[in-house]
Amino acid sequence: MWLLLAETRSQSIFVKPIEGEEGVNSFRFDEPEITAENCVDLFRLMETVSFIFQETIKQHxxxxxxxxxxxxxxxxxxxxxxxxxxxxxxxxxxxxxxxxxxxxxxxxxxxxxxxxxxxxxxxxxxxxxxxxxxxxxTAHPDTGHVFAGTKLPFRDET
Known part of the structure; x- marks a missing residue:
């Protein structure tokens, strides 16, 4: 995974099953959190599940x-x-x-x-x-962000 980060010049990689659903076995690995242990765990999982590795995108x-x-x-x-x-x-x-x-x-x-x-x-x-x-x-239970009236971006692009 360190090589992928270097190649993409990213600080985060998103990994998900090619044929997955509902986010099961989907992970985000941020550069400081990548360890040999979680690489081994992912490799073991890859023996039974095919994954796609993507540069993590940044949302608006x-x-x-x-x-x-x-x-x-x-x-x-x-x-x-x-x-x-x-x-x-x-x-x-x-x-x-x-x-x-x-x-x-x-x-x-x-x-x-x-x-x-x-x-x-x-x-x-x-x-x-x-x-x-x-x-x-009425507000996000984790962040406290109040939903009502939040103006979303990219209306014209939708």
């Missing part, structure tokens, strides 16, 4: 202020209007990590929240999956 400061340990992502639901020959965004939700997780997957305890399409802002409540208790939060 607004998203980082909500929860900095995972890359918080948008799920955009769209519809292709054949009469207009154009796509229409029907709804958008944001997934947000929590509890120190490096992934934003709701299946492992992350949160999801509606995005107001007109203003491109977060809604009032984020929630966990019902199978995880269906808990609702």
């Amino acid at each position: 400061p607004t998203l980082n202020s909500i929860y900095p340990y995972s890359i918080n992502s948008l799920r955009v639901h769209s519809f292709f209007d054949q009469e207009k020959n154009d796509y229409e965004i029907v709804s958008v939700m944001m997934r947000i990590g929590r509890n120190g997780a490096v992934v934003d997957n709701c299946g492992v305890g992350g949160l999801y929240i509606a995005v107001d399409l007109e203003n491109w802002t977060l809604g009032k409540f984020a929630q966990t999956y019902l199978s995880r208790g269906g808990y609702r939060f």
